[in-house]
Amino acid sequence: MxxxxxxxxxxxxxxxxxxxxxxxxxxxxxxxxxxxxxxxxxxxxxxxxxxxxxxxxxxxxxxxxxxxxxxxxxxxxxxxxxxxxxxxxxxxxxxxxxxxxxxxxxxxxxxxxxxxxxxxxxxxxxxxxxxxFIAAQNRIQASLSFTAEEKYLNFISKYPGFASRIPQTMIASYLGMTPETLSRIRKQTAKK
Amino acid sequence: MxxxxxxxxxxxxxxxxxxxxxxxxxxxxxxxxxxxxxxxxxxxxxxxxxxxxxxxxxxxxxxxxxxxxxxxxxxxxxxxxxxxxxxxxxxxxxxxxxxxxxxxxxxxxxxxxxxxxxxxxxxxxxxxxxxxFIAAQNRIQASLSFTAEEKYLNFISKYPGFASRIPQTMIASYLGMTPETLSRIRKQTAKK
DNA sequence: GTAAAAACTTGATCTAGATCAAGTGTTTTG
DNA sequence: CAAAACACTTGATCTAGATCAAGTTTTTAC
CATH class of the missing domain: 2.60.120.10 (Jelly Rolls)
Structure with missing residues (x-):
């Protein structure tokens, strides 16, 4: 390897x-x-x-x-x-x-x-x-200024591919929300 | 200088x-x-x-x-x-x-x-x-796992002296809360 | 291949902190 | 030194997202 x-x-x-x-x-x-x-x-x-x-x-x-x-x-x-x-x-x-x-x-x-x-x-x-360091700064900014939905959309656009290999519970935790909230956001955004 | x-x-x-x-x-x-x-x-x-x-x-x-x-x-x-x-x-x-x-x-x-x-x-x-970078990581962790009160207490213990020279409105913004919330937290913690 | 364990969904209810509003105190500036 | 602008406080109300609960679906492990 x-x-x-x-x-x-x-x-x-x-x-x-x-x-x-x-x-x-x-x-x-x-x-x-x-x-x-x-x-x-x-x-x-x-x-x-x-x-x-x-x-x-x-x-x-x-x-x-x-x-x-x-x-x-x-x-x-x-x-x-x-x-x-x-x-x-x-x-x-x-x-x-x-x-x-x-x-x-x-x-x-x-x-x-x-x-x-x-x-x-x-x-x-x-x-x-x-x-x-720049990535960490951007994450701080996102956590301060984004809603839960914006955080999720920002995440999947920034790290496409992650969503499919990482359990939702962990992504929710990374984004600072509960798995239930992330589940509801995904349902909503799927509709659009 | x-x-x-x-x-x-x-x-x-x-x-x-x-x-x-x-x-x-x-x-x-x-x-x-x-x-x-x-x-x-x-x-x-x-x-x-x-x-x-x-x-x-x-x-x-x-x-x-x-x-x-x-x-x-x-x-x-x-x-x-x-x-x-x-x-x-x-x-x-x-x-x-x-x-x-x-x-x-x-x-x-x-x-x-x-x-x-x-x-x-x-x-x-x-x-x-x-x-x-380490400081940024710690801030991310604080923003994910702390309540508003914990964020404030962590801030003043980490940066004593800042609270006296920086307007509360700006500190509230830095901590990701409204000035009103910070004002109430300060009132409460002063009592203790 | 199937039972147990995780992972995810959906609904009902709750709450920390936001928002709105109406003060008071404190700088700043002409 | 007055008045305008800004900073802070306090109360009433609202809301995004959390929590609790009870499913269903998917994965894991013998």
Whole structure:
């Protein structure tokens, strides 16, 4: 499955043979069955994780036991808990597989080394972070200014394809509404 | 006012004399009166802006004319619209001064040059971006899982000092509630 | 292949927070 | 320093979306 990551690298940046080999030498392949955890609340996250196949969700659980989905991540995206990684503190999140998935992991030490040794890799990582930040800003804006229906329409237009592979309950949680509300919205919008 | 930024740099990173001078040579000082715009919706944002004094807000206006505050930024923080800057597209945001303020601007070209020429500067910028992303994630989580009262208590504990210098109406907007609701929450929590 | 468990739908009712309205207090500005 | 503009409070009423409940449909697992 490493070829998928190699292809991603080739698209995003330009590397010498030696650099590519250095990156590959640190790659840890990890397979996850559906429902299996990549990270559990309380654990300290140690990696940078790239998804070559499948779909994962990051969520937290509040005192009432309600799950709140923070994000979905699919093939060709990264996942993990930056806060836990950066401050080496126990995570408030769980990450688990929505589908059978395959990942490539890099320990933070190795990842930092790659960033230091390979400027093109460092630039790629920064560009991804910038885009993630912009996406987070847009999500904040949506959560502040959109109605439930607008949030759903925005979601399916922004992430077409997600709606078909992710259970509605999880999408509802991601959008900050109950599954019942999402069900009713879908019924209504289907009519139009 | 450049000394404030110099002090910030000295705290966050280690630079040679030459590097410091290079950075300073690109700095553009900008003063803003209260209510004055730094950026208006539709404009394309061209800078990286550091605040040496004052307080700014970033907000958008929806079709109904309602303002939604995206963020507040005070001295020793950065502000701007990353999305507009990165993709050179018209901004959906307005940024204006809540207090008389002073900023240091770097055009994106100069800023990129500094990142390229000064690895320590680049690392500092990345670290800031990481922290901004983590803060955005936390805000998303709060907006999904907190009640109006919890959002307010979380805000004042996370940003003590903000409540006294920023009008309540704007804080309410930032927290995604009406000014009336915030007023009632403050009355209640004051009792306790 | 079938029973149990999830996932989704639909209806009835409830409620946190919004909206509307009418104050009072506090800046800003000529 | 007055009056206009703005910021905040308080009360009455309304509503989007939550909650509770009881189905039906789909998926999972032996």
């Amino acid at each position: 490493y070829e998928i990551f190699q292809k991603y690298l080739d698209e995003k940046t330009t590397l010498t043979k030696t650099e590519s080999e250095l990156i590959q030498s640190y790659a840890i392949i990890k397979k996850l069955r559906k429902r299996q955890y990549l990270l559990q609340e309380g654990d300290i996250w140690k990696y940078n994780a790239f998804i070559t196949r499948g779909c994962l969700r990051t969520y937290s659980v509040d005192e009432k036991g309600t799950e709140h989905v923070n994000s979905f991540s699919i093939e060709n995206w990264w996942t993990g808990d930056r806060e836990s990684l950066m401050f080496q503190q126990p995570s408030r999140f769980n990450i688990d597989a929505i589908e059978d998935s395959e990942l490539i992991l890099f320990t933070q030490d190795n990842f930092e080394l790659l960033c230091r040794e390979i400027p093109a890799f460092n630039n790629m990582v920064n560009a991804i972070l910038q885009k993630s | 450049y000394e404030i930024f110099q002090k910030y740099l000295d705290e966050k990173t280690t630079l040679t004399k030459t590097e410091s001078e290079l950075i300073q040579s690109y700095a553009i000082i900008k003063k803003l009166r209260k209510r004055q715009y730094l950026l208006q919706e539709g404009d394309i944002w061209k800078y990286n802006a550091f605040i040496t004094r004052g307080c700014l807000r970033t907000y958008s206006v929806d079709e109904k004319g309602t303002e939604h505050v995206n963020s507040f930024s005070i001295e020793n923080w950065w502000t701007g619209d990353r999305e507009s800057l990165m993709f050179q597209q018209p901004s959906r945001f307005n940024i204006d001064a809540i207090e008389d303020s002073e900023l240091i601007l770097f055009t994106q070209d100069n800023f990129e040059l500094l990142c390229r020429e000064i690895p320590a500067f680049n690392n500092m910028v990345n670290a800031i971006l990481q922290k901004s």
